[in-house]
Amino acid sequence: MTNLCRSLIFFVATIALFVQHCLASEDDTIALYSERAVELLRDAISRETTHGRGLVPAYAESLRQVFLEAGFAPEALTVVPYGETASLVVRYEGDGSSGRQPILFSSHMDVVPADPESWLRHPFELQADDIFFYGRGVLDNKFDVTILTTLFVWLKESGFVPNRDLIIAFTGDEESFQETVQQLAGDHRDLVDAEYALVVDGGGGVLNDAGEAIQFQVGFAEKTYATFSTTAKNPGGHSSMPRADNAIYDLARAIQRLEAYTFPVETNEITLTYFARTAPLLNNEVGEAMARLVANPSDAGAIATLRAQPQYVGTLGTTCIPTMLSGGHAENALPRAVTAVVNCRIFPGHTPAEIMRELQRVTDNPELEWRVVGVPVTSPASPFNTEIMEAIASSLEPIHSGLPIVPKMGSGTTDGAYWRAAGIPSYSFTGIFINPKDSFAHGLNERVPRAAVGESLRFWRAMIDELASPKN
Numbered sequence: 237m238t239n240l241c242r243s244l245i246f247f248v249a250t251i252a253l254f255v256q257h258c259l260a261s262e263d264d265t266i267a268l269y270s271e272r273a274v275e276l277l278r279d280a281i282s283r284e285t286t287h288g289r290g291l292v293p294a295y296a297e298s299l300r301q302v303f304l305e306a307g308f309a310p311e312a313l314t315v316v317p318y319g320e321t322a323s324l325v326v327r328y329e330g331d332g333s334s335g336r337q338p339i340l341f342s343s344h345m346d347v348v349p350a351d352p353e354s355w356l357r358h359p360f361e362l363q364a365d366d367i368f369f370y371g372r373g374v375l376d377n378k379f380d381v382t383i384l385t386t387l388f389v390w391l392k393e394s395g396f397v398p399n400r401d402l403i404i405a406f407t408g409d410e411e412s413f414q415e416t417v418q419q420l421a422g423d424h425r426d427l428v429d430a431e432y433a434l435v436v437d438g439g440g441g442v443l444n445d446a447g448e449a450i451q452f453q454v455g456f457a458e459k460t461y462a463t464f465s466t467t468a469k470n471p472g473g474h475s476s477m478p479r480a481d482n483a484i485y486d487l488a489r490a491i492q493r494l495e496a497y498t499f500p501v502e503t504n505e506i507t508l509t510y511f512a513r514t515a516p517l518l519n520n521e522v523g524e525a526m527a528r529l530v531a532n533p534s535d536a537g538a539i540a541t542l543r544a545q546p547q548y549v550g551t552l553g554t555t556c557i558p559t560m561l562s563g564g565h566a567e568n569a570l571p572r573a574v575t576a577v578v579n580c581r582i583f584p585g586h587t588p589a590e591i592m593r594e595l596q597r598v599t600d601n602p603e604l605e606w607r608v609v610g611v612p613v614t615s616p617a618s619p620f621n622t623e624i625m626e627a628i629a630s631s632l633e634p635i636h637s638g639l640p641i642v643p644k645m646g647s648g649t650t651d652g653a654y655w656r657a658a659g660i661p662s663y664s665f666t667g668i669f670i671n672p673k674d675s676f677a678h679g680l681n682e683r684v685p686r687a688a689v690g691e692s693l694r695f696w697r698a699m700i701d702e703l704a705s706p707k708n
């Protein structure tokens with residue numbers, strides 16, 4: 237045997253061993269990093285990172301240490317302070333071979349408050365039974381902060397070099413004022429600028445009551461959250477000498493006009509695809525109405541059926557609804573001012589000013605004083621992104637083959653709305669599969685399925701291979 241042959245045989249044998257090792261160790265590797273993820277989650281839950289407690293910066297610093305120990309350079313890790321809170325930005329440098337802008341991964345480190353008295357288990361201690369982990373933030377959003385951290389550590393420790401930079405932005409006040417995301421998008425654009433953002437918070441896999449995966453939701457857009465107040469004024473007087481005009485009557489008439497009004501039905505590519513892909517899963521009259529609406533967006537019967545469903549009415553257009561009333565100053569005085577608060581969820585494509593003008597037109601009383609309450613954030617819908625949808629499909633294939641992937645429009649405002657508003661298209665989904673009735677985000681006894689740790693790591697590792705592997 238020539239030396240060349242001997243070398244060749246040795247080389248082939250080595251490759252074979254290497255391939256065998258890779259196949260056998262994928263599950264072992266997931267198990268190993270799952271354990272590390274659970275330890276990180278335990279630490280995360282123990283930190284009461286609610287608004288005003290000032291504990292987010294220490295959490296950010298502890299995560300920074302985890303990245304440092306995994307081999308990230310100090311320059312790649314930036315804690316950006318903001319008042320009592322902070323953000324953490326992590327840059328995973330790529331080789332630039334794709335010639336593409338970075339991908340931004342966004343989650344948040346803060347949580348909504350939890351009262352230990354009313355929880356079955358202590359909200360700031362990670363607890364578990366056979367199926368779930370429990371604790372405040374275990375679903376929203378410390379789970380995904382933990383998964384992204386563990387994923388980046390895993391990639392770094394395995395020597396992976398992406399074909400473009402990957403950036404993590406962990407924000408610090410998503411549950412309160414959402415100013416840290418605006419600070420990053422505005423004042424630190426160089427740190428976070430990206431082709432698109434994957435907001436790892438909400439969306440993701442939906443399980444039915446039998447525990448089967450039925451769909452995977454991807455947030456493409458959010459309605460604008462806007463609140464208005466309208467005030468009827470009157471000279472007032474003594475109630476023993478009533479005058480014909482009265483601020484309460486004026487406001488009541490305006491509210492009745494609002495009640496009788498519905499905003500026009502609107503659809504876009506996202507909502508039509510959502511209805512088209514959800515219809516066959518429902519297998520009832522609501523599903524049939526969805527299918528008819530997709531075929532004909534002005535089908536009056538379908539619209540009436542869907543509008544009668546509180547969980548779908550918001551997908552059909554702008555909604556505005558009175559939520560608070562105040563007024564009068566004494567039981568024996570004619571009211572001088574009466575105010576109603578009207579909360580709107582505005583369909584993408586309309587400004588709050590436009591909607592306020594429509595409310596003024598509908599209520600038909602030029603004497604009413606209208607004001608915008610707070611600062612609404614308007615964000616465009618993100619364009620349909622085939623690359624991301626295909627990456628999700630192939631990453632899910634080994635876990636849940638053939639699952640429908642459904643684009644969604646949210647009715648709230650997450651950090652994704654601010655990335656979109658700043659010109660970075662954003663898509664929201666997590667790797668968690670959960671039954672919506674087990675989702676206690678913001679509520680008591682928040683939980684996440686224990687199986688989600690390994691599944692999420694496997695899912696996101698596959699996503700990275702699809703979106704940023706040098707072979708692509």
Ligand SMILES: [Zn+2]
Binds near residue numbers: 344376377410437438
């Ligand atoms: Zn969240």
